[in-house]
Amino acid sequence: MTAEVKVEEKQVESEVVIASAVSPVEEETRVKDVVEEEEVKPVEEKETDAEEDESKPKGVEKSSSFKEESDFFSDLKESEKKALSDLKTKLEEAIVESTLFKKKKEIPVKVENKKKEAEEKAEDEKKTEEAKTETIEAVVSEASPKEEAKTEVAKAEAVVAKEIPKEEVKSEVVVVKEEDTKEEVKVENVEEEKKTEVEEAKAETTEEEEDETVDKDIKLWGVPLLPSKGSEGTDVILLKFLRARDFKVNEAFEMLKKTLQWRKDNNIDSILGEDFGEGLASAAYMNGVDRESRPVCYNVHSVFGNEELYQTTFGSEKSRDNLLRWRFQLMEKGIQKLDLKPGGVTSLLQIHELKNSPGLTRKDLWVAIKDAIGNLQDNYPEFVSKNIFINAPFWFYAGNALLSPFLTQRTKSKFVVARPAKVTETLLKYIPAEEIPVQYGGFKRDDDTDFSNEAVSEVVVKPGSTETIEIQALETQGTIVWDIAVLGWEVSYKEEFVPTEKGAYTIIIQKGKKIGSNEGPMRNSFKNSESGKIVLTVDNVSSKKKKRVLYRFKTKTESSS
Secondary structure (H helix, E strand, O other): OHHHHHHHHHHHHHOOOOOOOOOHHHHHHHHHHHHHHHHHHHHHOOOOOOHHHOOOOEEOOOOOOOOOOOOOHHHOOHHHHHHHHHHHHHHHHHHHOOOOEEEEEEOHHHHHHHHHHHHHHHHHHHHHHHHHHHHHHHHHHOOOOOOOHHHHHHHHHHHHHHHOOHHHHHOOOOOOOOOOOOOOOOOOOOHHHHHHHHHHHHHOOOEEEEEEOOOOOOEEOOEEOOHHHOOHHHHHHHHHHHHHOOOOHHHHHHHHHHHHHHHHHOOHHHHHHOOOOOOOOOOEEEEEEOOOOOEEEEEEHHHHHOHHHHHHHHOOHHHHHHHHHHHHHHHHHHHHOOOOOOOOOOOEEEEEEOOOOOOOOOHHHHHHHHHHHHHHHHHOOOOEEEEEEEOOOOHHHHHHHHHHHHOOHHHHOOEEEEOHHHHHHHHHOOOOHHHOEHHHOOOEOOOOOOOOOOOOEEEEEOOOOEEEEEEEEOOOOEEEEEEEEEOOOOEEEEEEEEEOOOOOOOEEEEEEEEEOOOOOOEEEEEEEOOOEEEEEEEEEOOOOOOEEEEEEEEEEEOOOO
């Protein structure tokens, strides 16, 4: 347990869960250590001291370390206050002086100068060429005998070579035709070269950056960015960028500018109105809230195991770009549910379901995941409080090692990984049972009409012991509905109705039977015609492990139903 305690200390002090500097094998070991610490700790802590009270109903315990930094200015450290003030000053100046954005501008003057230089050079070369040609023709014309032509031409070339630089002579070709008494001299001129240079001068453009006018009412996620407007959400947004860059003002400012430019270039402000079809709807969706009222987003990677959907999603560059935009749209929808002000809900909780998801052989999928993570990390800083990976297969650790170099330490510090046997237990630390979908061991059902916001209680059953849960049925005409779940099950369970009247027969609702570990939450109901109580009995047959029992109930009278 010593190694696990060290991992926990490292996580609390430096918020580092998976270090990018370690080898894949070491990284896998470190991730597993974190998994064990995250999942085992709530069961082991204070076990001896709490033994007397474990069997009593109580609220479900949540993670004690699941707290984000405050967005109130008064709660910041002095160095953080200064960084925030400095960033606000830089942002105010950039907006007022219109230096927040840069755009490229072509400068035609430089092109004209280039063109003029090329034309002047071509003219000089033309004059030199004419002089050379005249000299050669003069020498050749004076030579009468045919056999002396070569000698005279050679003399002419010597004269020209003395008067004209060597590199210019190299470009000339002198041809003597021996068939005629009059020698023809063909000289290759530089007209083509001159033409090419002029055309290149026309084609060349010089780009220069200039400031682009900035709207003083500029907003980001609906929050005014101009600090002098005094919006209480401005500090919240700026603190996100500062925390993403360890309160380094210049780096945070550059990150903010790049995000704003990225949103302009990709037209993100209008992305909510785009229709991406129904194919991706099951791949990710918002469902419920966590214990801090943060919206929860579920990402179900197994849907890409469908070959048709996979090819439709990753078959071309256009479809992959479409996937990224859909993911950005989902993030924008989640942000709309937030309250971006100090003390408000300012981040989301992400759940990644990895059961039956495609493995490392699906390269296109992993490239898309890397691109999505990179863009979300760079342009949506501190909008995710935790990334919880559930039903993680073995290959996930290798995939995580591949993605790790592209993640910041702060991003990696928010990773929580749960093996299949610990999914519900892990989720319960962050999400209340009534908000966890039934497929993950919670009580949340779609379009549920039986329950609304009824509280969930918990009872711990010691190894080899039995506990009963009693639900009073005081009404003689009513229906009692209840949900019950045992983490890991492997218990014997039965349900009965015991009338209040002495001598009345006990009614068996469900016979006692052993329930296996794969069983999910159960819901049942009983319509009573007399007063009494529902008795739920849980017999822990394990001699080593205690069991956590979650339950809730509701009495529906004839009038309420």
